[in-house]
Amino acid sequence: xxxxxxxxxxxxxxxxxxxxxxxxxxxxxxxxxxxxxxxxxxxxxxxxxxxxxxxxxxxxxxxxxxxxxxxxxxxxxxxxxxxxxxxxxxxxxxxxxxxxxxxxxxxxxxxxxxxxxxxxxxxxxxxxxxxxxxxxxxxxxxxxxxxxxxxxxxxxxxxxxxxxxxxxxxxxxxxxxxxxxxxxxxxxxxxxxxxxxxxxxxxxxxxxxxxxxxxxxxxxxxxxxxxxxxxxxxxxxxxxxxxxxxxxxxxxxxxxxxxxxxxxxxxxxxxxxxxxxxxxxxxxxxxxxxxxxxxxxxxxxxxxxxxxxxxxxxxxxxxxxxxxxxxxxxxxxxxxxxxxxxxxxxxxxxxxxxxxxxxxxxx
Numbered sequence: 001x002x003x004x005x006x007x008x009x010x011x012x013x014x015x016x017x018x019x020x021x022x023x024x025x026x027x028x029x030x031x032x033x034x035x036x037x038x039x040x041x042x043x044x045x046x047x048x049x050x051x052x053x054x055x056x057x058x059x060x061x062x063x064x065x066x067x068x069x070x071x072x073x074x075x076x077x078x079x080x081x082x083x084x085x086x087x088x089x090x091x092x093x094x095x096x097x098x099x100x101x102x103x104x105x106x107x108x109x110x111x112x113x114x115x116x117x118x119x120x121x122x123x124x125x126x127x128x129x130x131x132x133x134x135x136x137x138x139x140x141x142x143x144x145x146x147x148x149x150x151x152x153x154x155x156x157x158x159x160x161x162x163x164x165x166x167x168x169x170x171x172x173x174x175x176x177x178x179x180x181x182x183x184x185x186x187x188x189x190x191x192x193x194x195x196x197x198x199x200x201x202x203x204x205x206x207x208x209x210x211x212x213x214x215x216x217x218x219x220x221x222x223x224x225x226x227x228x229x230x231x232x233x234x235x236x237x238x239x240x241x242x243x244x245x246x247x248x249x250x251x252x253x254x255x256x257x258x259x260x261x262x263x264x265x266x267x268x269x270x271x272x273x274x275x276x277x278x279x280x281x282x283x284x285x286x287x288x289x290x291x292x293x294x295x296x297x298x299x300x301x302x303x304x305x306x307x308x309x310x311x312x313x314x315x316x317x318x319x320x321x322x323x324x325x326x327x328x329x330x331x332x333x334x335x336x337x338x339x340x341x342x343x344x345x346x347x348x349x350x351x352x353x354x355x356x357x358x359x360x361x362x363x
Contacts, residue, residue, distance in 0.1 A: 006034075006194055006195070007182075007194075007196065008031075008032045008033060008034045008194065008195070008196045008197075009026070009196065009197050009198070010031045010032070010197065010200060011033075011034050011036070011183065011200070012026070012035045012036075013035075013036055013173050013200070013201050014036075014044060014202045014204065015042040015043060015167060015169075016044030016045065016046065016202065016204075017152060017156050018044075018202065018345050018348075018351050018352065018355075020042070020156050020159060021355075021359060021362070022343060022355070023035050023163075023165050024159060024163050025358050025359060025362060027165070028361065033165070034166045034196075035167045035168070036167075036172075036173060036187075036194070037171065038170070039169065040169050040170050041169065042156065042160060043153050043156055043157075045059065045060075045062075045227075046062075046149045046153050046156070047059060047149070047153060048149055048150050048153055051231050051233070051273075051315050052231075052233050052312075052313040052315065053266075054263050054266045054273075055266075056150040056153070057150075057259070057262075057263060058148045058259060058275065059227075059317055059319050060275055060277060060317065060319060061229065061256065061275050062144075062148075062348070063085075063100075063142060063144070063244050064348050065132075065347050065348070065350055066349070067350060067352075067353050069356055070131075070348075070350070070352040071143050073352055073360070073363060074349075076363045077359075077362055077363050078152065078155040078156070079155060080151060080155060081145065081146045082144060082145060083143065083146050084142060085143075085144055085244060086241075086243060087241060087242065088101075088140070088141070088243070089142055089243055090242070090246070091245075091248065092245060092248060092249055093248035093249050094248075094249055099136075100139075100142070101136050101140045101142075104133075105135050107132070108134060108135060111124075111127060111133060112128075115127065130350075131349075131350050132347070142243075147262055148259060148263075149262075171187060172187060172188035172189070172206075173185045173188075173194075174186050174188045174208045174209070175207075175208060175209045175210075175211070176207060176209070176211070177211045178211060178212050178213050178336055178337075179212070179213055182196060182339075183195065183196045183197070183199040183339050183340070197339075198338075199336075199340045200340070200342075200343060201329075201332075201341070201342050201343070202342070203323065203329060203342065203343070204321055204345055204346075205222075205322065206224075212335045212336065213337060214335070216335055218335070220332070221325060221328060222322050223323055224320055224321070225320070225322070226283075226319070226320050226321075227277070227318070227319045227320075227321055228277070228278045228279075228280055228283045228317070228318050229275050229276060229316070229317045229319075230275070230292070230295060230314060230315070230317075231276075231314060231315050232273070232275075232296070232299075232311065233267075233271060233272075233273055233312045233313040233314065234271065234273075234305055234310065234312060235309065235310045235312055237272075237306050237309075238258065238305060239303040239305075239306050240303045241258075242256075242258055242304060244257050245257075251282060252278060252282045252291070252295060253276055253277065253278065253279075253295060253298060254277045255277040256274065256304060257274070257275045258272065258304075259273045259274065260272045260274075272305070274299070274305070276299070278295070283318075288316055291316075292311075292314060326344075329342045330342075343355070
C-alpha cells in the first residue's frame with residue numbers, strides 16, 4: 001500500500017497484457033509508473049481459473065485476430081510458442097458455415113459502402129489503414145499460444161518481476177480530476193489520492209466521473225458486460241475436429257472452443273475440455289441445470305461431441321467486463337488535452353498493432 005497522495009509520472013489503470021506492456025514501455029522512458037487494478041490478480045481477461053483439479057484453465061473462449069506484426073511482437077516479447085488453430089475457426093449463421101475471417105470481407109464492404117455513399121473519402125482512406133479492414137479469400141492462419149491463456153499469463157507475471165513493475169491490486173479508480181496541473185485519481189473505499197503527470201486508460205476501464213480543466217464534467221456511459229462460460233470435462237471423442245466456432249444462429253451459445261490441447265497433460269485418456277460461451281440474457285433466464293442439459297444436447301446435435309459422450313464435470317464462470325463507447329473515449333482524450341491516453345483494447349492483437357510505433361522499441 002502506498003502512502004496518501006503518492007505521485008507518479010504515469011498511472012495505468014489495468015494489468016492486462018496490454019497494460020503491462022505499456023507499463024514496461026513507459027518505464028523504458030525513465031518514467032515512474034504505477035499500474036492499479038480493481039481485481040486481486042494480474043492479467044485482466046487473461047487470468048486463469050481452477051477447474052475440477054486442473055490448476056490453470058482459460059476463463060473462456062478467446063481468439064486472436066490475424067495481425068502479423070502483433071503476433072510477431074508477442075512471440076518475441078513474451079517468448080510465446082504460437083501455433084495455428086487446427087482446423088481454422090469457423091463462423092455459423094443460418095445453417096451456413098464459413099471461414100471465421102470472411103466476416104472481415106462483409107464488415108469491410110459495409111464500411112466502404114457507407115463512406116462512399118456519404119462521400120467521406122478522406123475518412124475512408126484513413127479507416128482502411130486499420131487492421132480490421134481487409135479482404136481475404138483463403139482461410140487465414142489464426143495463431144494462438146500452445147498453452148492457451150496459461151502460457152501468456154505466466155509470461156506476463158515473469159515480465160512484471162523482470163521489470164520490477166509497481167502494481168497495486170484490489171484498487172479501484174473512481175474519479176479523475178484534471179482541473180489542476182496534473183491528474184488526481186480518487187480511489188474507491190479509501191482516502192488515498194494518486195497523482196500523475198499522465199493517465200493511461202483502456203477501453204475496459206470503469207471510471208465513474210472525470211472533471212476536465214475547462215470545467216466540463218463527464219460520467220462515461222460505461223456498461224458492464226458479463227462474459228459467461230461453461231467448461232465441460234467430457235469423456236468421448238469429437239466427431240468433427242474443431243478449434244473455435246462462432247455461432248450467429250443460436251440463442252444460447254455464441255461461441256465454443258476445444259481447449260483440450262491446452263491441458264492435455266492434466267486429462268485422463270479419452271477426456272476433452274470444451275468451453276462454451278453463453279448469452280447473458282439466456283444465462284440469467286434459466287437455471288444452471290436446464291442450461292447444462294440444453295447446451296450438452298446442442299453440442300451433440302452440432303456434432304461437437306459424440307452422442308454417447310459422458311459428462312465428467314462442469315463449471316460455470318462469470319467474468320465481468322466494462323465497455324465505453326469509442327466516441328466517448330475519443331472525447332475523453334480530446335478534453336484531457338494530452339493528460340489521458342486511451343489504449344483501445346477490444347481486440348487483443350489489434351490493440352498491440354495500434355501501439356506499434358511505441359512497442360517496436362521494446363524488441
